[in-house]
Amino acid sequence: MSSLSRLRLTMAVPTLLLSLQLVGAVNLESSVKADGSMSRAAHMKRQHHIHRPHVKYHSLPLSWGGSHATPSILAEIDEATRDEQDNASKSARATTTLPPVRQDGKFPVINEWACALMCAGHAKDGCCSYKDNAQRVGDENDGDNFEDDTGLCEFQEGYAFVDSKEADEWASAACFAGYETSKCAEWRRGRCNGLGKTETASMGLPIWELVWEDNFDHLTCVPDSAGVLRPNPHYWTAEVGYKRGKELSWYQPQNAECKDGRLIITARREQTKPGAQCELSNYNPGASDPVLNDASCSICGPPNFTYGAPCDLLQNDDSGAPVCDCSGGAEYTSASLLTRNKVEISYGMVEMRAKIDTRPGAWTSLWSVGDVDGVPWPKNGQIDILDAFQGMMKASVVHAGESGLPSEAIQHAAARTTTPEWEQVYHTWTMEWDKDFVSMRVDRQEVMRLELSVANPERTTWPNPFTNDKKFFLILNLAVGGSSGGDPSVSDFPVKFEVDYIKYFQKKSRTDR
Structure with missing residues (x-):
């Protein structure tokens, strides 16, 4: 077996053990259809649209790429390693100045353990190399002089094989990306020599500042008139009515409850008035508003699910409910919450710990949309x-194509399969959004990374919506049916979407190397 094969196998094995129930990543870019049967479109108000594109996924290949790297940074450390770490920390504290970084990217370190910590700071899959007892090079003025007891450390992003030709001088370890850091372990003799560019291993770690959080407990949730805790209205607005993509669920506030420190969104199969039609309610039209009646409201419910006038007109009682009230004939109810005009995000990190259910008919989502007046989806x-x-489950980024039309929207996406057993426990979803990229992670494993330059005007002819001056709001919902959810008639109800917390961080600075 070649050195490259051995390294890849070593990198893949721990991933296999942790990914038996979460496999099959695939990245793609595709045109997104926007006709009534293929898109999820919502109208928050008459001029503002929210779309949820639908992409048909075929069989997902099993892939052991960088996104499947072992996530843990809390691996057990034996006593000998702890002693080594303590000694390295004491030595580092005793050093008042750090040796200079060489121009070739190698960084002087005191030992192998310190080298691994510096490589881990890159928070990327890669390969870390350490050379013990660096030799003096050049004259005393060329900046390349190091003490004999100082080693050299370098990092290569991506896969690299260990070149055994330099086994006498170098040792190398595979690095697996984790949560704002990496784990570099399994040292072997030889030097990393692969496709990645060699970089200094002295990269600092990001320092995150908590900007907003909701733990859905008694400190944030608010009791309604019946004493039931509901999501905080200072953070969330509950949608009312049929929304987006021909979903079968009638959204209403009472399907979202705070209980035992969690937000529980419940989708129910219920029909309060079987056969009932949509009814006009609380509508006093102005001079420019259309004249409506019960018959004209019929297009707002099944089987038509029309979005736009008159179905986006709201009742005049500040309830947020549409004037065409179709709740009586709704077969399914659920809840959808959004933070528009209350909590908005941009560059930073959003993290959610939740438990999902993807039985046929259930469609669970946490997503964000640009809140720019007059700019349509x-x-x-x-x-x-x-x-x-x-x-x-999938993660995706959507932006306009060259025409700017919904029918030619571009979606970049990655998906993974789940199992009923995997869905029985809580998992953590993380979105990191920087000026150059957006990264999606599940349980600290990167599912998708996208360079945001793909949305630059040179390609799309439209302003890039993912720049720091653009604000997005969050939408949290459990849909039933629709263009992606599947047939709910074959599933048992109720279905629950349980959220432990949602947090939003911004990057304050980075640590010193």
């Missing part, structure tokens, strides 16, 4: 942090 941009349905 997809020009305003969209980031799907969690989009789970029919035994799979």
Whole structure:
């Protein structure tokens, strides 16, 4: 077996053990259809649209790429390693100045353990190399002189094989990306020599500042008139009515409850008035508003699910409910919450710990949409942090194509399969959004990374919606049916989407190397 094969096998094995129930990543870019049967479109108000594109996924290949790297940075450390770490820390504290970084990217370190810590700071899959007892090079003025007891450390991003030709001088370890850092372990003789560019291993770690959080407990949730705790209205607005993508669920506030420190969104199969039609309610039209009646409201419910006038007109009682009230004949109810005009995000990190259910008919989502007045979808941009349905979950980024039309929107996405057993426990979804990229992670494993330059005007002819001056709001919902959810008639109800917390961080600075 070649050195390259051995390294790849070593990198893949721990991933296999942790990924038996979460496999099959695939990245793609595709045109997104926007006709009534293929898109999820919402109208928050008459001029503002939110779309949820639908992409048909075929069989997902099993892939052991960088996104499947072992996530843990809390691996057990034996006593000998702890002693070594303590000695390295004491030595580092005793050093008042660090040796200079050489121009070739190698960085002087005191020992192998310190080298691994510096390589881990890159928070990327790669390969870390350490050379013990660096030799003096050049004259005393060329900046390349090091003490004999100082080693050299370097990092290569991506896969690299260990070149045994330099086994006498170098040792190398594979690095697996984790949560704002990496784990570099399994040292072997030889030097990393692969496709990645060699970099200094002295990169600092990001320092995150908590900007906003909701733990859905008694400190944030607010009791309603019946004493039931509901999501904080200072953070969340509950949608009312049929929304987006021909979903079968009638959204209403009472399907979202705070209980035992969790937000529980419950989708129910219920029909309060079987056969009931949509009814006009609380509507006093102005001079420019259309004249409506019960018959004209019929297009707002099944089987038509028309979005736009008159179905986006709201009742005049500040309830947020549409004037065409179709709740009586709704077969399914659920809840959808959004933070528009209350909590908005941009560059930073969003993290959610939750438990999902993707049985047929259930469509669980945490997503964000650009809140730019007068800019329609997809020009305003969209980031799907969690989009789970029919035994799979995906992450995606959507922006306008050259025409700017919804029918030609571009979606970059990655998906993984789930199992009923995997869905029985809580998992953590993370979206990191920087000026250059957006990264989606599940349980600290990167599912998708996208360079945001793909949405630059040179390619799309439209302003990039993912720049720091653009604000996005969050949407948290459990849909039933629709263009992706599947057939709910074959599933048992109720279905629950349980959220432990949602947090938003911004990058304050970085640590010193």
